[in-house]
Amino acid sequence: MIGSGLIRRGGPRFSGSATRMMPQARIAGPMPWVIAIMIALTVMAAAAGLALSNVASNARAEIAGGVTIQVVEGAPAERERQADRALTFLAGREDVTSFRRVPDEELAALLEPWLGEAATESEAVPTPALIDVRLSGPVTARRLQDLRAALVAEVPAARLDAQAGWLAPVFEAIRSLQYLAIGLVVLLAATSVAAVWLAARSALGSNRDTIEVIHHLGGSDGQIAQIFQRSIGIDAALGGAAGLALGVGAIFVLGRQFADLGSGLVAGGALGLYDWITIAAVPAAGVVLAVLTARLTVIGALRRML
Amino acid sequence: MSAGEDSIVQFDNVGLRYGTDKEVLSDISFTLYPGSFYFLTGASGAGKTSMLKLLYLAQRPSRGAIRMFGQDLITQPRGNLPDFRRRIGVVFQDFRLIPHLTAFDNVALPLRISGMSESEIAKPVADMLEWVGLEHRIDARPATLSGGEQQRVAIARAVIARPEILVADEPTGNVDPEMAVKLLRLFEALNRLGTTVVVATHDVHLLRKVPDSLIMRLDKGTLSDPTGALRYPPKREVIAG
Ligand SMILES: Nc1ncnc2c1ncn2[C@@H]1O[C@H](COP(=O)(O)OP(=O)(O)OP(=O)(O)O)[C@@H](O)[C@H]1O
Ligand SMILES: [Mg+2]
Numbered sequence: 001m002i003g004s005g006l007i008r009r010g011g012p013r014f015s016g017s018a019t020r021m022m023p024q025a026r027i028a029g030p031m032p033w034v035i036a037i038m039i040a041l042t043v044m045a046a047a048a049g050l051a052l053s054n055v056a057s058n059a060r061a062e063i064a065g066g067v068t069i070q071v072v073e074g075a076p077a078e079r080e081r082q083a084d085r086a087l088t089f090l091a092g093r094e095d096v097t098s099f100r101r102v103p104d105e106e107l108a109a110l111l112e113p114w115l116g117e118a119a120t121e122s123e124a125v126p127t128p129a130l131i132d133v134r135l136s137g138p139v140t141a142r143r144l145q146d147l148r149a150a151l152v153a154e155v156p157a158a159r160l161d162a163q164a165g166w167l168a169p170v171f172e173a174i175r176s177l178q179y180l181a182i183g184l185v186v187l188l189a190a191t192s193v194a195a196v197w198l199a200a201r202s203a204l205g206s207n208r209d210t211i212e213v214i215h216h217l218g219g220s221d222g223q224i225a226q227i228f229q230r231s232i233g234i235d236a237a238l239g240g241a242a243g244l245a246l247g248v249g250a251i252f253v254l255g256r257q258f259a260d261l262g263s264g265l266v267a268g269g270a271l272g273l274y275d276w277i278t279i280a281a282v283p284a285a286g287v288v289l290a291v292l293t294a295r296l297t298v299i300g301a302l303r304r305m306l
Numbered sequence: 307m308s309a310g311e312d313s314i315v316q317f318d319n320v321g322l323r324y325g326t327d328k329e330v331l332s333d334i335s336f337t338l339y340p341g342s343f344y345f346l347t348g349a350s351g352a353g354k355t356s357m358l359k360l361l362y363l364a365q366r367p368s369r370g371a372i373r374m375f376g377q378d379l380i381t382q383p384r385g386n387l388p389d390f391r392r393r394i395g396v397v398f399q400d401f402r403l404i405p406h407l408t409a410f411d412n413v414a415l416p417l418r419i420s421g422m423s424e425s426e427i428a429k430p431v432a433d434m435l436e437w438v439g440l441e442h443r444i445d446a447r448p449a450t451l452s453g454g455e456q457q458r459v460a461i462a463r464a465v466i467a468r469p470e471i472l473v474a475d476e477p478t479g480n481v482d483p484e485m486a487v488k489l490l491r492l493f494e495a496l497n498r499l500g501t502t503v504v505v506a507t508h509d510v511h512l513l514r515k516v517p518d519s520l521i522m523r524l525d526k527g528t529l530s531d532p533t534g535a536l537r538y539p540p541k542r543e544v545i546a547g
Binding site for chain 2: 209210212213214216217218219220221223306
């Protein structure tokens with residue numbers, strides 16, 4: 001046949017010429033920015049969720065079996081005596097894995113932001129002696145009660161609390177925030193799908209004539225879809241990169257501010273390698289989603305042509 | 307069927323209706339032979355464009371059988387149709403150039419679709435644009451071209467891949483008679499290279515310009531073929547064209 005030398009059969013790829021074939025298939029107008037904002041918000045919500053989950057699990061590990069003893073006594077000499085008694089008492093117990101008297105300087109440093117340097121140095125405000133105790137196994141109400149009774153018999157000024165106990169409301173709040181973050185990520189993802197779908201639809205609509213012509217000239221569905229996938233994929237990648245940069249920037253600023261608070265609890269929320277991989281996967285998922293949406297939309301429209 | 311053996315297109319009792327309207331084409335039967343030159347004439351609304359749409363696979367017939375390149379079209383899976391379309395060149399009545407592409411890129415389109423590399427494309431496209439006298443407008447976008455220039459780009463695009471069939475719908479509709487004859491010469495040149503040409507027109511003067519052409523006349527959706535020459539043409543006479 002005459003044409004067989006020039007025309008190859010089958011469904012070849014467009015190679016590098018796809019973008020030259022349909023430069024207008026780019027997502028029009030504000031869509032890349034909408035995608036960028038959605039990705040940025042999703043990144044931030046995901047980061048918040050991950051950080052909260054880190055805070056919760058770190059804190060939980062830290063305070064599992066944790067008990068705090070305070071010796072509340074106004075007179076310094078008596079306080080020291082009773083604190084020493086408490087230490088001796090703890091040394092004699094089998095169910096105590098470790099204990100540590102929190103040095104007064106450390107305590108002063110902890111209180112200084114609240115009470116001021118002068119107050120802590122001058123002993124104007126009496127501070128309790130603090131002992132950090134770690135029990136073997138979890139702290140049950142029953143164990144706590146037994147321990148408290150035994151301790152108070154020896155050290156009348158001692159007060160004993162489970163660390164998990166006074167953090168329970170914090171954990172509850174963290175859990176609520178985590179649910180909120182998950183909810184936000186789901187909502188944002190759904191909105192992103194809608195935005196990408198609309199963008200693909202509008203790109204398809206404004207290029208309908210071009211699609212028809214390429215179709216009539218023998219372009220296969222796959223070839224035509226490829227043109228759209230490529231240009232919409234590029235736009236989604238640009239939007240996604242901008243969104244990621246925006247989101248990560250916000251995370252860093254917030255992270256710096258929380259770090260300045262100097263709270264051990266907040267430090268436990270630092271994001272690890274896997275958290276960052278998860279966050280980086282957000283825009284990648286956005287690109288995959290955009291490409292898939294573009295393909296399904298174009299193939300769907302082409303199926304209606306002969 | 308002996309008459310259809312070396313044919314390139316064969317219509318058998320083809321009917322076409324849009325939606326649930328009455329048929330716009332009825333009982334269409336004819337055979338096209340490779341290397342022949344056909345004119346399709348008929349009054350406005352007679353069904354010329356509809357018939358060409360069947361020929362360039364933009365429309366499926368409502369009934370009847372169509373064979374093309376020796377294969378049954380009706381039973382072809384949809385995925386095979388692009389391969390058929392690549393063997394058919396089309397000049398649309400309204401050109402249908404892609405507005406954001408240059409003349410070069412518009413003409414290059416069929417070659418890119420067929421997967422040719424950029425280095426293979428450059429020369430044939432430039433040669434083709436020179437052939438239609440547009441070598442100086444190679445980087446122009448359709449909007450900056452005159453009507454006649456656009457028409458020539460459309461024709462260049464239709465013939466660049468050396469199609470086995472060329473289908474042209476009123477290709478001289480918007481140009482002066484002089485240009486019409488010039489364009490007709492392009493089709494004849496392609497025809498001499500072996501392409502089967504089908505030109506729809508209601509310009510009767512055009513018909514006389516191609517001496518060996520065959521004329522198909524549509525009248526209210528039926529093909530008048532009183533002698534049966536279109537369906538079973540004397541072989542030698544047709545090939546001589
Ligand atoms: N897509 C369509 N849907 C419904 N009816 C159509 C469609 N296309 C064409 N028709 C009808 O089919 C008939 C034939 O139309 P067609 O365009 O094939 O005529 P034509 O011979 O090309 O006319 P012209 O010389 O004016 O271009 C007309 O009555 C037209 O109204
Ligand atoms: Mg018409």
